[in-house]
Amino acid sequence: MPRIYSDNEKHENQWCGGVNFQEGVGIAAADADTSYFATDYVVDTSKSQRTIFDDMTGAQLRQVTSILQLTIDQGATPDTKQTLVRAIETQLSSKYR
Numbered sequence: 001m002p003r004i005y006s007d008n009e010k011h012e013n014q015w016c017g018g019v020n021f022q023e024g025v026g027i028a029a030a031d032a033d034t035s036y037f038a039t040d041y042v043v044d045t046s047k048s049q050r051t052i053f054d055d056m057t058g059a060q061l062r063q064v065t066s067i068l069q070l071t072i073d074q075g076a077t078p079d080t081k082q083t084l085v086r087a088i089e090t091q092l093s094s095k096y097r
Contacts (some may be wrong), residue, residue, distance in 0.1 A: 001027050001028060001029060001030045001032075001048045001049060002032065002034055002043050002044060003025055003026070003027055003028075003044045003045075003046075003047060003050065003066060003082075004019060004021075004026040004027070004041050004042070004043050005042040005081060006021060006023055006024040006025070006026075006040075006041055007023060007080070008024055009024040009041075009058055009081055010023070010024060011023075011024045012024075013026075016034070017050060019032070019037075019075075021062065023056075023057075024081060025055075025081075026041075027049065029049050030048070030054065037048070042080070042082045044082055044086070045088065046089075051085070051089065053084075053085045053089065058084065061081065061085065061088065063083040065088060068088065068092075070087050070088070070091055072084065072087065
């Protein structure tokens with residue numbers, strides 16, 4: 001089940017295809033055609049379910065990355081929510097296997 005990230009962290013919507021967006025993140029069925037979302041959203045197939053990090057704001061995710069001592073981009077084009085979530089998940093999965 002791919003996660004689909006909107007640029008808008010507050011994006012909440014129920015799409016006809018059954019993708020329910022909360023906090024800017026939607027989950028599609030494993031066999032769903034996600035081609036509709038390919039241009040305006042980020043489709044992440046790395047996880048099969050929503051995580052607690054998907055419900056956090058960008059500011060909260062940046063706090064977690066600080067605690068984990070991860071290097072992130074906070075410049076003119078800061079890291080996206082999807083990038084922050086993946087960095088945190090990768091760090092935690094490598095530490096706590």
